[in-house]
Structures are given as structure tokens and as C-alpha cells.
Amino acid sequence: MDLQDQLKNLFPDHIPSNEPEETAEIEHELYVQKEPMICKYEKRKGKPTTIIAGYEGEDEDFKLLAKEIKNKLAVGGSFKDGEIIIQGDYRDKIMNILKEKGFKVKRVGG
Numbered sequence: 001m002d003l004q005d006q007l008k009n010l011f012p013d014h015i016p017s018n019e020p021e022e023t024a025e026i027e028h029e030l031y032v033q034k035e036p037m038i039c040k041y042e043k044r045k046g047k048p049t050t051i052i053a054g055y056e057g058e059d060e061d062f063k064l065l066a067k068e069i070k071n072k073l074a075v076g077g078s079f080k081d082g083e084i085i086i087q088g089d090y091r092d093k094i095m096n097i098l099k100e101k102g103f104k105v106k107r108v109g110g
Contacts, residue, residue, distance in 0.1 A: 033055070034104075037103055040109050051083050052066075052084040052098075054106075069086065
């Protein structure tokens with residue numbers, strides 16, 4: 001007995017539709033600024049962190065950008081006080097991601 005038969009037994013009145021479901025994801029446009037964003041390296045409590053600051057758009061846009069960077073790099077991090085804090089030294093990778101999105105990025109320290 002396959003899954004379709006089990007579902008028919010559980011829900012006899014249900015008529016399945018053969019139309020594919022539309023899962024259109026709306027991409028959010030980020031505000032691309034003229035001034036460069038700052039990407040710097042710090043050690044906090046003895047651990048390496050990469051900090052991205054200087055975004056002039058909405059905080060919600062910056063939070064979405066933080067989430068996307070964390071997902072692409074598969075690392076942890078947070079958004080505090082207008083800065084994205086990423087665990088580890090990922091300056092080069094983050095700068096490449098931001099440049100692909102059209103941002104200007106300035107490397108600070110090292």
C-alpha cells in the first residue's frame with residue numbers, strides 16, 4: 001500500500017488536484033548605497049569575529065542580509081546595534097558575497 005492509497009483511506013471525500021502548487025518566492029530588493037560598507041576583523045572574548053557595519057538602509061533589510069550571509073557561509077552570528085557579527089574570520093568570502101549583490105565594501109584591519 002503506497003502513500004496515495006493510505007491518504008485515500010484516511011480521507012475518502014478528498015479529491016486530489018493534479019495542478020502543481022505555485023511557490024513563487026518574492027525576492028526583497030535591498031537598498032544599495034553609495035558609501036562603502038565596512039568589513040572588519042576583531043577578537044571578542046578570545047574568539048575571531050567578522051563585523052559588517054555602515055549600512056544606511058532599513059534595519060529589516062540589514063537583518064535579511066545578515067540571515068543570507070549566515071546561511072551561505074553556514075556559520076553563526078547576530079545582528080546588534082546596526083552591525084552584523086559573524087562568528088569566525090570570513091572577511092574575504094563576505095566581501096565577495098556583498099560585491100555580487102552590488103555593494104561597495106571596504107576592508108578594515110589586516
